[in-house]
Each structure stands twice: as structure tokens, then as C-alpha cells.
Amino acid sequence: MPKTKRGRVLWNMPSRGRGTCPICTSTRIKLLYPRTKTDGKAVKVCKRCAGAPQVKIDAVNG
Numbered sequence: 001m002p003k004t005k006r007g008r009v010l011w012n013m014p015s016r017g018r019g020t021c022p023i024c025t026s027t028r029i030k031l032l033y034p035r036t037k038t039d040g041k042a043v044k045v046c047k048r049c050a051g052a053p054q055v056k057i058d059a060v061n062g
């Protein structure tokens with residue numbers, strides 16, 4: 001299994017895998033942890049928010 005959360009693979013991703021976390025609004029943080037809202041929409045969150053409760057995920061807009 002290749003490492004998908006560190007190293008050169010990030011350089012091939014849009015914004016190099018970084019962005020603003022919709023949960024904690026940290027900027028330039030790595031958004032590598034997909035979570036799914038109750039309505040089925042996928043949200044990418046940072047490492048800190050990967051284990052966030054589902055209510056936090058559902059509060060994200062868009």
C-alpha cells in the first residue's frame with residue numbers, strides 16, 4: 001500500500017492536498033480524511049477533525 005498522506009503523492013493532488021478545514025477552519029492544513037455527511041455528501045477534513053462526531057460533519061455547508 002502506498003503512503004497517500006505524506007510525501008510526493010500530495011504534489012499530484014489539487015492544492016497539494018491542502019486547504020481550509022471546514023470543521024475547525026484551519027487554513028493551509030492537509031485535508032486528507034474523507035468523512036460522509038448523513039445526507040451522503042463527502043467532506044474532506046483535517047487529521048484533527050477525522051474523528052469529529054457526526055454532528056460536526058453534518059454542520060458543514062455544501
Ligand SMILES: [Zn+2]
Nearest residue numbers: 021024046049
Ligand atoms: Zn479540522
